[in-house]
Amino acid sequence: MPIVKLPADEALARLAEFDALIDARSPAEYALDRLPGALNWPSLNDEERALVGTEYKQVSPFAARKRGAVLVARNIAAHVEREAMDKPKDWKPLVYCWRGGQRSGALATVLAAIGWRVHLLEGGYQAFRRAVIAALEELPARFTYRVVCGVTGSGKSRLLQLLAAQGAQVLDLEALANHRGSVLGLVPGSPQPTQKQFETRVWDALRRFDPARPVIVESESKKVGDLRVPEALVERMRAAPCIRLDLPLEARVELLMQDYDFFVRDTAAFCARLDALRVLRGHEIVNGWQARSRAGATREVVRDLLVSHYDPIYRQSMQRNFAGLDKPLAVVEWDGSEAALEAAARRIAVL
Structure with missing residues (x-):
């Protein structure tokens, strides 16, 4: 099933439509802030994210991507087995990471391949954060x-x-x-x-x-x-x-x-x-x-x-x-x- 990409403003206006909000960032990123009620399914945990980043800088981007692919695949498999095996076919999650890139994209790809209708937050948490800042300048006046x-x-x-x-x-x-x-x-x-x-x-x-x-x-x-x-x-x-x-x-x-x-x-x-x-x-x-x-x-x-x-x-x-x-x-x-x-x-x- 194709992944539906949503701009931040549209996604935030439709939050109530989703059965789950899934944050694919590391636990440390998740702890700083997240979408209200979001669950943390990290594609890379804090230690793995640091390891891949170090390998990217000190060895090569290609070596880091190989390492990351192994870790991300293993983590996504664990999330699906632990959290999603009981989900019905019409379960509809919204997935995001820091910028809406590889970490959330990998998770969304697997979930969509299973057959769920997956939505992806374009721009990830950063786009959400910008939308919140803008809203807090306008919302109070209502x-x-x-x-x-x-x-x-x-x-x-x-x-x-x-x-x-x-x-x-x-x-x-x-x-x-x-x-x-x-x-x-x-x-x-x-x-x-x-x-x-x-x-x-x-x-x-x-x-x-x-x-x-x-x-x-x-x-x-x-x-x-x-x-x-x-x-x-x-x-x-x-x-x-x-x-x-x-x-x-x-x-x-x-x-x-x-x-x-x-x-x-x-x-x-x-x-x-x-x-x-x-x-x-x-x-x-x-x-x-x-x-x-x-x-x-x-x-x-x-x-x-x-x-x-x-x-x-x-x-x-x-x-x-x-x-x-x-x-x-x-x-x-x-x-x-x-x-x-x-x-x-x-x-x-x-x-």
């Missing part, structure tokens, strides 16, 4: 936004989760970035995605939204952890109406003790993370927080962090960057209970 504002610990992330569960269009940038948006926001043992993968996740979320309905997003800065939010999206967020979420101080402390329980359990990790605040707060204050934490007063340290550090910084940033906060679309108060937050979500969903 939507109206509602920005949930509130000082640290007021429950913004929990609210977004409830709103999404109720069917609202929610763009949870912290979830996409795998970071909770502050110095303490990186979850231990769970690294952030790469910048490219984060941008792919944002694009993938935006492309699924209905422009006729508002998108609800948290009042993030230009960066979530180490990752930059696309500039066109930042501009739209900062011009959008705000919804202020209020929670009393003691309830905020309790919520943070729950959400950051890994720091409560691991005082050493908490103290290590506090070191990042030395430039802003000075050694004496940070040393005091660390000593109190080691003495078991983590709750008091969290309260002090909110009152003396996070709240002033957040208010200054919001006043500077979110004009809609002066006259919020709504002020939603809750007391820390699940019932109150569910009621807040219902109220916001109808705004």
